[in-house]
Amino acid sequence: MGKRVRISNDSLNSYGFRVLTSGMDVGQYSRNPVLLYMHERGNVVGYVKDLKVENNEVTGELMFDCASELSQRCKKQFEFGSLRMVSAGLEILETSEDKDLLVAGQTRPTITKSKLFEVSIADVGANDDALVLQRNGKMITLGRDGDCDLPLLNNNNKQKKTEEMENKTIALQLGLPETATDAEISAKLTELNALKEQNVSLLKEKESLTLVNITNLVTQAIAEKRLEEKDKDQFVELGKKIGAEELEKTLKAMHPAVKLSSVLGHQGGASAGEQKFTKLSEVPADQIAVLRSENPEEYKRLYKAEYGIDCEI
Template sequence: MNKSYKFTVHDESVNTYGFRMLTDGANLTEFEKNPVILYNHNDWETPIGRADRIYKENGAIVAEIVFDTDDPKAAEIAGKVERGFLRMASVGAWPPEEATDDELMKLDGQTGPTITRWTLREISICPIGANHNALAMYDRITGKRIDLSDRNTVIRLTDNINNANINPKKENNMSVITQMLRLSDSASEQAIAEEVRKLIALRDQYQSEIAGLKTENKNLQVKLDTYEQKEREARKTQAVALVDAAVKDGRIDASGRDAWLKNLERDFENASVQLASITRRQTVATQVIPEGKSGAITLRDMTFQDILKADRLKELKQDKELYRQKFREAYGHEPA
């Protein structure tokens, strides 16, 4: 099986004739019926190969070419391709079906029209082409090559298209465009193109600014999320401290601890105020003896353990009978 060679046979750059042809507008169907590969567009000679596959890719037309190595001439060409002495392929096309002189479609250095619809006729291996998308065109009636080096020929190829198909449509649309751009109806295509370029530049500028703002907003959101997370953690720590303190001083029972933590998580401000408003439980040991009443009467109302906690044992021992009574109640026997 003969080796297949991949060639980029066309792209959308401006050729040396001053015009360019759009890849999307290429009709490959006619060529696929007879995918001949010629040498230097010499269609009066036998083909040197065929295109096993042809397709559009990234704005270009790519052909996978197989050479007829049983033919000495084709084998010679295949050898030069294999060894890197021939690297260029060129498309041969019928005259274009549609074209436009729209300035917005033109690239730098483009002096001719932009071909928007055309048909591929053949592909040739060639030593030097018009450029990296070398081109040949053929007369549909005679089948002979058209001399594209003649500027007048190129103009004639597209004049009928421009006059018949493009200008009426352009005239219908220009007034709408000039109104949208706030230009006079007599504004030139160059003036219109310049205004459109300004709009495109503004669009690009705004897109860049929007991208910057989006990045800034994302960074600020990360900082906000981090701050809020720290705030939540600090509030949680504070809530635990408040609830534990309330359990310790008797304002709430330990069984209600989790419920208070949930209340503080939902609404910290109100829940903390409610918790602070609960009266602390007063132990007997911390009660103040009313003025004018003896300590003995107060001690009589206290348990021995409460007296110990209140550090009033010395005061109790001053009343020996009461001391023995409280000790007996606490331990079940007389003090030693």
């Protein structure tokens, strides 16, 4: 009768990860329970009898066929005790970094789902439950000098810590507690974006109302004979620059139009170009055109004194 050996269990191996027995599929292997030598295809030395999965471990009895010198030697060494380790060949199906599945000293993810495809007699394995793994078609040999393709948790933890610090910074900038979740941060960003769009809409509405107000002020000034119709666009543009409030003050300071004959009579017959004004708003509205045509330099001077900008005629 063969010796029952432990093929795999949930313990931590020397590479810093665990293989959960509960997630190991042994169905296919049970139909072809081949026993290899050192995971070498072609070096079949027997088979595994009475494979069992219980108490979070996989066990079986090693049966050497003695059909080759290698098999005979392995049997003798196994009975003698110089060969005493077995190694499971597993295909990795799923891994997890769930903290609840980590144990003290674990540095790589937990293999939560795997498929057993062979068992080997081995000389020195990674630990008491030596393993050979296969992932994405690539074999990961876990002997003493083997390489492991599984990522280190430390690297992932560093990345996670960096992401957590970034999330804390973003949360604080958003006025949230540093413990805010990704969902809470996302909700706050959505709220702020909506508020931004609302503010943009209100700004456009305000600008539109301002333009309407400026246009109404200029239209009213034209109706009151403070401006001529041909100057409407010019004063609307001025209103955009100085604002509706300042434009209103300027327009109110401008005198309504009076008959040229009466103004000239009060000025002793002097023309509009000869009258002395300090700013354009002092010139009667109906004289502005006369001043502009007869004395353009004076018109420019009064315009600049009134609005602080040069006028091109």
